[in-house]
Amino acid sequence: MPADGHVFVITGPSGVGKGTLIAALLQRMPKLKLAVSATTRAPRAGERDGVEYHFLSPGEFQARVEAGEFAEHVDYAGCSYGTLRSELEGKAAAGGAAVLEIEVQGARELRGALPRATQIFIAPPSFDELRARLQRRGTDDPEKIERRLRVAEGEIAAQSEFAHVVVNDSFDRALEQLDEIVGAALAADATVKT
Numbered sequence: 001m002p003a004d005g006h007v008f009v010i011t012g013p014s015g016v017g018k019g020t021l022i023a024a025l026l027q028r029m030p031k032l033k034l035a036v037s038a039t040t041r042a043p044r045a046g047e048r049d050g051v052e053y054h055f056l057s058p059g060e061f062q063a064r065v066e067a068g069e070f071a072e073h074v075d076y077a078g079c080s081y082g083t084l085r086s087e088l089e090g091k092a093a094a095g096g097a098a099v100l101e102i103e104v105q106g107a108r109e110l111r112g113a114l115p116r117a118t119q120i121f122i123a124p125p126s127f128d129e130l131r132a133r134l135q136r137r138g139t140d141d142p143e144k145i146e147r148r149l150r151v152a153e154g155e156i157a158a159q160s161e162f163a164h165v166v167v168n169d170s171f172d173r174a175l176e177q178l179d180e181i182v183g184a185a186l187a188a189d190a191t192v193k194t
């Protein structure tokens with residue numbers, strides 16, 4: 001496991017815009033590397049194995065759980081998702097910092113394992129706006145959207161657990177805030193060169 005000061009855990013409800021914010025952050029800060037999660041969910045159009053996710057069968061996922069390969073893993077909306085230890089180690093070995101995009105339960109699990117990681121919660125401006133974004137995104141059918149929104153209620157209620165909360169109302173403002181939080185944590189950790 002890498003020194004956990006080199007890990008940024010970015011969490012928040014599905015549809016809040018974590019992925020888009022992280023993609024923009026990675027462009028600004030090339031030393032940050034995305035830890036590619038594993039999942040049993042089916043790839044969406046355009047998603048590539050090993051890029052957006054490592055797409056595993058339920059059997060493969062379970063075998064890797066039993067082999068102790070995950071730093072954290074959860075069941076979310078009927079599928080399994082998890083962060084492979086190898087993804088964290090690889091990013092730290094490259095002299096950079098790892099960025100994780102995960103849901104709230106996984107972030108909680110990691111607090112014990114990586115207490116020095118910086119955890120950032122991305123919040124929607126409102127619950128109705130989150131619903132509207134999931135509908136606009138069009139990647140999930142109405143039933144799956146409702147399932148994600150039910151989970152999101154609990155996730156939004158958990159935001160007070162996080163030292164850093166960024167409300168994604170204006171994308172540019174949210175990106176600036178994220179940049180400031182990550183930049184400050186990296187500056188405090190002189191072993192990572194940005």
Ligand code: 5GP
Pocket residue numbers: 012013014018037038041072073074076081082083101102103104105106107
């Ligand atoms: P999606 O199916 O929309 O790609 O992801 C569903 C949710 O799972 C999102 O909130 C996403 O951030 C989260 N997620 C993705 N990878 C992981 C992971 O490795 N661990 C955990 N705990 N959650 C993840």
